[in-house]
Amino acid sequence: CLKGTREGVLWDIEAWEADEMNESVYWLKGVAGCGKSTIAQTFAERSAAKGKLGASFFCSRDYPDRRDLHLIFLTLACDLAYRSSDFKTALVPIIRANPNVQDDSLPVQLGKLLVRPFKQTGLSATIVVDALDECEDKEPVSEFLSALAVHVNNMPTVRFFITGRPEDHIRSGFKLSSLRTKVSPLHDVNSATVDSDIKSFVAFRLDEIATRRRQSISGQWPSDRDIAVILKKTSGLFIIASVILRFIDSSVASPQKLLKLIVDPPESTIYEGRSGINVVYHQILSAIFEHANDNDAVFFDQLHLVVGSIVLALEPLPRASLAEILEMTPQDIWTILTHLHSVLIVPESESEPIRILHKSFADFITDKERCPDARHFIDAPHHHSALGIYCLKLMNTRLIENICGVPQYAMNNDVEDLPARRVLCIAAPLSYTCLSWAKHLQLSSQAGGNTSSVLTLVNNFFTRHLLSWLEVLSIEEHLHTAIYSLHNNPDQDLLDLIDDCERFVLRSFDGIKQSAMHTYHSALSWTPTSSPIRLLYERELMTKTKLVNAVSPTWDACIRIIPLAVGVSVEAVVFSPSGALIAAHGEYCMKVFDAMTGVNRATFIVQASICSVAFSLDDGFLVSGLFGGTINVWDVQTGTIFRTFEWNSSAYSVAFSYCGTMLASGGSDKTVQIWNILSGGCHCVFHGHIGVVTDVSIGFSLDLTFTAFLLSDSTVQTWNAHTRHHESIIIDDLSVFHIALSPNGSQLASLSPYHMKLWDLKSGGC
DSSP states (O other): OOOTHHHHHHHHHHHHHHOTTSSSSSEEOOOOTTSSHHHHHHHHHHHTTTEEEEEEOOOOOSSSGGGGGGGGGHHHHHHHHHHHHHHHHHHHHHHHHHHTTTOOOHHHHHIIIIIIHHHHOOOOOEEEEOOOGOOOOOSSHHHHHHHHHHHHHTTEEEEEEEOOOOOHHHHHHOOOOOOEEEEGGGSSHHHHHHHOOOOOOOHHHHHHHHHTTTTGGSOOOSOOOHHHHHHHHTTTOHHHHHHHHHHHHHHHSSSHHHHHHHHHHHGGGGOOOHHHHHHHHHHHHHHTTTTTTTTHHHHHHHHHHHHHHHOOSSSOBHHHHHHHHHTTTHHHOOOOOTOOTTTTEOSTTTTTBBSSSOHHHHHHHHHHHOOOOTTTTTOOHHHHHHHHHHHHHHHHOOOTTTTTTTOOOOOOOOOOOHHHHHHSSHHHOOOOOHHHHHHHHHHHHHHOOOOOOHHHHHHHHHIIIIHHHHHHHTTTTOOOOHHHHHOOOGGGGGGGHHHHHHHHHHHHHHHHHHHHHGGOOOHHHSSSTTHHHHHHHGGOOOOOOOOOOOOOOOOOSSSOOOOOTTOOOOOEEEETTTEEEEEEEOEEEEEEEETOOOOEEEEEESOOOOEEOOOOOOTTTTEEEEETTTEEEEETTTEEEEEEOOOOOEEEEEEEEEEEEEEEEEEEOOOOEEEEETTOOOOEEEESSSOOOOOOOOOOTSSSSSEEOOTSSEEEEEETTTTTTTEEEOOOTTTEEEEEEOOOEEEEEESSOOEEEETTTOOOOO
């Protein structure tokens, strides 16, 4: 922060840091562009000067290693070890004992890399994590915050300062009860204070420009009115001030002329919120292209292509890579972007990524309502289609068999110099296109942006370069991308071929993942003889081994074989309600897999045999009932126990309510128990059943008014929560093995091997 600005906010943060009785976590939240990262940087510097800063991590969606959640705790531990020899001494043995800690879940990483060393050393430290919302996190509750909630109470001497926009998964994370958090909304800071800080920042930067470019500035500059007008245009957002000042300092024209374009006419100077930044971006772009010929279609086509590619690329691309993908030269890119440095960060080096200054520019230029000028507007579906086409062209040109020249039968891990070969042989443009082509086509088709020219390119890719693409993904350690690329590909004309490709990858996933060259050997050898992929690529079979009567002509029903650890037996499997996850359990272990790729998402170890498992409706929790009475509710995202219930009998069946707040269990003590997951207590108990309840199927109505459960004697008990009255329905069919309750609690469905019956709960009749 500029000296003398944001002092009120910084004072509050430093006061929190100084008082050990305060909350362990401080969340500075605010909308985009309000200055959160600058404050985080300043606080980190001040904390370091006092000797309190232990580590920091500044997230950014523009950098792969700074948007990866699984690198945060690793980086923080490294930073702490660098700053403290005591911490390093405690950490090194842990790393040696856990060489693959980077593959652990976030809660396990946090426990090993931070909690244990802090407990050993008793050190106090402040940890800064900025822009948490910019990390890739698809979970409904922030994965980072969920992990922190598990362990934060085990680190009483550690303070976590976190900034981020109040997105849904971030807000949900900070609502976790174990996270004692001080929440400070930056946008609620007194507007007069914010305006004063922005005014100081604007005046300081304009003075800098005047000093540096004094030869092109005459008279009194800037005037008090100029600063006042800019201040009104910012609407309290530092990012608008920053964009305006970068534009004034650009090479489009003299600073005086550019400032005049911004502040005149006076009636256009007062805006609120997003509309304010809309006008600023419009004024800047209009000024930049003031002398462009509106009829110069070639110029604007190239401008749209380059700017659209920068804005819509799935990760920032260097100028050299962008030029190769778009079939241009790096100098062409530089020329087109010459006057756009106020909204884009364009390094002089061709190998450094081009980035947008702020996400608000991408939001503006791709929204037709906010950017109605056709000269500036970027049609996102159209440009995603164009990028998809360029990606396919590059892959169809550059993909070759054994691109890295590795030994024919080598495992990837056995090729010591594979990382060096990868950098040398799989250039950045090819790497990007292999990972991103399908996503661009998917985004174009969702809004009708696809074009007929894609069909020929896709056909060429699938019939000539599929195996080489899988080889690259294996070497790049992104083979799972192939599953999503094929599964979501919208091309209906090649549907059968694409489906066959997906079956091929799924069936041979583990082999190809471990050995890129396996693609051309056993993977193809064991593909059905009439498979389109086998027929297309049989000429590329590298093995001399002939399989006699070993391969069927067509695919069987098995889609994917998921290997388990040696000695692990599976007793039951269950799909999550969304179908995205599969849980498999053995005697003392449960594993959760991605249903599409088969990749292991979580592993849970228990101390007794598992007899029942169920997912919550949102896939977020998994409950396991154990022989002996313990019921564990697991957080699937973090791999940790969220709640434990102790019971005096084995839980033969478990089920979540629709809302996820209640849990039912039935078992060997002739009772069914209803548990409150939030409070951790028993809500109610149903008694009076005849015999051991060995086969219980439980259903809830949507509003929790009715609960139903199936007993081993084919009796269904229903319970009304309002009247606390229960009824019995005699199904008289011992083959019934499952029931389901309608959301309104009025009907019940019973399922047997040969039929399903619907029951009216009021009359008890079928």
